[in-house]
Amino acid sequence: xxxxxxxxxxxxxxxxxxxxxxxxxxxxxxxxxxxxxxxxxxxxxxxxxxxxxxxxxxxxxxxxxxxxxxxxxxxxxxxxxxxxxxxxxxxxxxxxxxxxxxxxxxxxxxxxxxxxxxxxxxxxxxxxxxxxxxxxxxxxxxxxxxxxxxxxxxxxxxxxxxxxxxxxxxxxxxxxxxxxxxxxxxxxxxxxxxxxxxxxxxxxxxxxxxxxxxxxxxxxxxxxxxxxxxxxxxxxxxxxxxxxxxxxxxxxxxxxxxxxxxxxxxxxxxxxxxxxxxxxxxxxxxxxxxxxxxxxxxxxxxxxxxxxxxxxxxxxx
Numbered sequence: 001x002x003x004x005x006x007x008x009x010x011x012x013x014x015x016x017x018x019x020x021x022x023x024x025x026x027x028x029x030x031x032x033x034x035x036x037x038x039x040x041x042x043x044x045x046x047x048x049x050x051x052x053x054x055x056x057x058x059x060x061x062x063x064x065x066x067x068x069x070x071x072x073x074x075x076x077x078x079x080x081x082x083x084x085x086x087x088x089x090x091x092x093x094x095x096x097x098x099x100x101x102x103x104x105x106x107x108x109x110x111x112x113x114x115x116x117x118x119x120x121x122x123x124x125x126x127x128x129x130x131x132x133x134x135x136x137x138x139x140x141x142x143x144x145x146x147x148x149x150x151x152x153x154x155x156x157x158x159x160x161x162x163x164x165x166x167x168x169x170x171x172x173x174x175x176x177x178x179x180x181x182x183x184x185x186x187x188x189x190x191x192x193x194x195x196x197x198x199x200x201x202x203x204x205x206x207x208x209x210x211x212x213x214x215x216x217x218x219x220x221x222x223x224x225x226x227x228x229x230x231x232x233x234x235x236x237x238x239x240x241x242x243x244x245x246x247x248x249x250x251x252x253x254x255x256x257x258x259x260x261x262x263x264x265x266x267x268x269x270x271x272x273x274x275x276x277x278x279x280x281x282x283x284x285x286x287x288x289x290x291x292x293x294x295x296x297x298x299x300x301x302x303x304x305x306x307x308x309x310x311x312x313x314x315x316x317x
Contacts, residue, residue, distance in 0.1 A: 008033040009136040011091045014058075015116060017132055018125075020093060023100055025114035032114065034058060034090045037133035039126055041065060042084050046072070055088040058129065062095045062122030069101050077103040085113040093129075095122040138188035138195075139260050147180040147196045147229065148172055150285045154196065154229035156185065156264075157281070159237030163271050166208055168237070171278035173206075173224050179216050180229045182206045187231060189260040197228035233265050233288055235281055240272035254288070 012030040015022065040057040046068055061069075069077065081104045085092070092108075092115045094100055100108075100115055108115050118125050145158040146169040157165050166182055173179055181198030182205060188195055198204075204217045204225045217225050234257060256263040267284050271277060287297065 007137050007140060008035045009133070010034075011114065013136070014091070014129070014132065018118065018128060020116035020118055023094070023115045023117055024105060024108035025112050029112045029114040032090045034133060035137065037130060037137045039129060040084075040089075041122075043068070045084050046080050048076070048080060055086070056090065058090055058133075059084050059092040060095065060122060060126060061092065061098075061100070063098070066094070066098055066101070069104075074103060077101065078107070081107045085111055089113075091116060093118060093125065095120060095125050135188075135190055138190045140186060140188040141260060143185045143187050143196075143259075144183065145185055146182055147185045147198075147231065149178040149180065149226060149229050150282060151177075151289060153232040153285055153289065154180070155281065155285055156196065156231050156234045157237065158234060159271070160239075163237045163239065164277070165237060166206055168277045168281065170206060170208060171276075172281065173216060173220055175278055175282070176224075178224055178226050178229075179204070179206065180226055187259060189262060192262060194231040194259060194262050194264065195228055196231050203227070231259070231264055233267065233285065235284060236266055236268045237271050237277070238268055240270040244270075 010030070011032050011034060014020075014034060015030065034056075036054060036056045038054070038057050039060050040054075041060050041062065043065065044051075046065060072080065081101075085104075085107055092113070094115065094117045097117060097119045100117075104115070107113070120128070143156070143158070145156050146165050147154060147156050148169060149155070150172060157168060159165055169179060169182060180196060182202065184199060184202060185196045186199060204215060205213050206216050207213050233254075254265045254267045257266045258264075265288065267288070269277070269280055269284065290297070
């Protein structure tokens with residue numbers, strides 16, 4: 001498992017995605033980078049309070065900020081606009097299709113600082129841009145394994161090399177489940193969930209020893225692949241060990257493994273010749289779903305066992 005690393009997104013990508021109108025700055029000004037998934041509504045900075053905060057956020061000017069700016073003298077505007085158009089601030093966006101103050105425009109053009117405009121109201125735009133940045137700048141790790149959607153759950157199949165994880169994935173695809181990624185899974189944290197996807201070069205491909213790389217979409221149909229999915233459950237395959245005491249009755253929800261600060265349920269399944277791993281994984285996922293819904297087969301078995309013991313005790317009296 002690789003270490004997480006900080007991501008960045010070019011403001012040109014932000015502008016294109018949100019369809020922003022550029023008011024100042026040339027093409028070169030679009031080469032700035034956003035590294036913080038947050039925005040700044042600079043009320044304190046406009047009032048003259050410059051205590052150090054995170055300076056690398058996108059600045060948003062809504063109706064309230066623009067109304068307050070009208071109360072400032074030209075000298076105050078020159079001073080305070082300078083602090084929010086520095087080299088660390090990626091860009092500025094004016095909402096409600098408003099015009100920008102004349103002095104702000106002069107400073108931005110002098111510094112080749114990019115300012116944009118949107119027709120959206122401030123609240124909606126803030127929601128849209130933070131959602132976009134959360135996805136683009138999410139922490140990410142690369143994991144080895146198979147990611148599929150089985151009965152609506154994102155299932156990551158892990159285990160040491162040579163256990164047949166790709167072959168298991170192929171069996172599940174043949175049983176109408178959906179492939180997300182084979183061998184390498186790029187996992188990112190978006191809000192409090194993990195999302196996995198394949199690198200672009202590997203999307204829709206599956207490597208089978210003895211056959212080579214197969215194109216799943218062309219072989220089994222377009223419905224057999226998806227771009228990404230949440231990671232809801234990890235099924236870890238291990239070689240069968242006759243000396244190990246495996247779970248036979250079952251219990252509550254499975255143990256968890258922590259990935260990017262998120263606890264993900266994990267089930268360990270032993271691999272041995274003759275076991276249909278596709279069927280076993282389907283059964284494990286179904287059992288997991290039932291436990292999420294409050295039904296536990298182990299509890300039913302224990303109740304039956306207790307009842308039988310009690311009945312035999314009565315017969316022996």
